[in-house]
Amino acid sequence: MPLFWRIFLLNAVVLITATGLLLGPVTVSTPVLLTEAAVLSVGLAAMLVANAxxxxxGLAPLQRLSRAMNTIDLLRPGRRPAVAGHGEVAELIAAYNTMLDRLEDERATSTARALSAQEAERQRIAQELHDEVGQTLTAVLLELKRTADQAPPELGAQLRQVQETTRSGLDEIRRIARRLRPGVLEELGLTSALKELAADFSSSACTVRLRLEGDLPPLDHESELVLYRVAQEGLTNTARHARAREAELALTRTPEGVRLRLRDDGVGLGGAPEGAGLRGMRERALFVGADLVLGPGPRGGTEVRLTVPVPTPDRSRDHARTRTGPRPHPARR
Known part of the structure; x- marks a missing residue:
């Protein structure tokens, strides 16, 4: 029955009942007697309560749907309001759930294309840094060394200082290029890439401890890249914001697939809103159908858990369709 007729008939029943009582045993005198006023007041209150x-x-399913609309987040897929009620109300909730399914599919497809384009741009920039800027600075270093060897002692000492500064800049450019394009991930695998990443982020202020299992299920390139990027973003947040003294990076096997866990002993997330880095981690998790959990650690600080399922042939074909083009070749070293 449509919602309009349900509400109309409910109110009609109440009004017909009241009319029948007035035509039957309930009478009203002029002037109104106290007992008659009491009976009418009680009857009116009962009718209002019953109608409310x-x-x-009848409208409770719509209220639940409104709460679901206000709390839904496309970066946390899978949440759906239960289809309840009758007629138009049930159809409205079912249509809303169908719309969410379509929006999440479109979001996943657009995210996959954006991340593929982003990785291609990272590789292009890393290659230009390595081939253009790196080779130019290498030539400058050689020229500085030749000039310093031929210069007077005082000028030679100054040139050697400039040479060391240039060498430090060249090392920093190479480090940036490695973070933009993790060549070790493509050449040596995820475990070696995480070891190098932990070594890069370890410092006197924060020590990164590793716990990597060797018997891991095979993962496709997209899953390994998501694991690496989430670990990279998590360690970057730890180094910049957490003020942590120690962090633990673990990669373990689970019944669902592979789990990456990053814990630190820093200040934690608190009530701060999620920034672009955390939203990027959620988008990358959606890219491979992974489950990402962010929250406080068991002993304070922050814990990041990313569970990546083992890819199936169907999901691999879906990823291949969403890519914007062929996979770029790694930059030459």
């Missing part, structure tokens, strides 16, 4: 309860029951 009936309308509340």
């Amino acid at each position: 309860l009936l309308v509340r029951v």
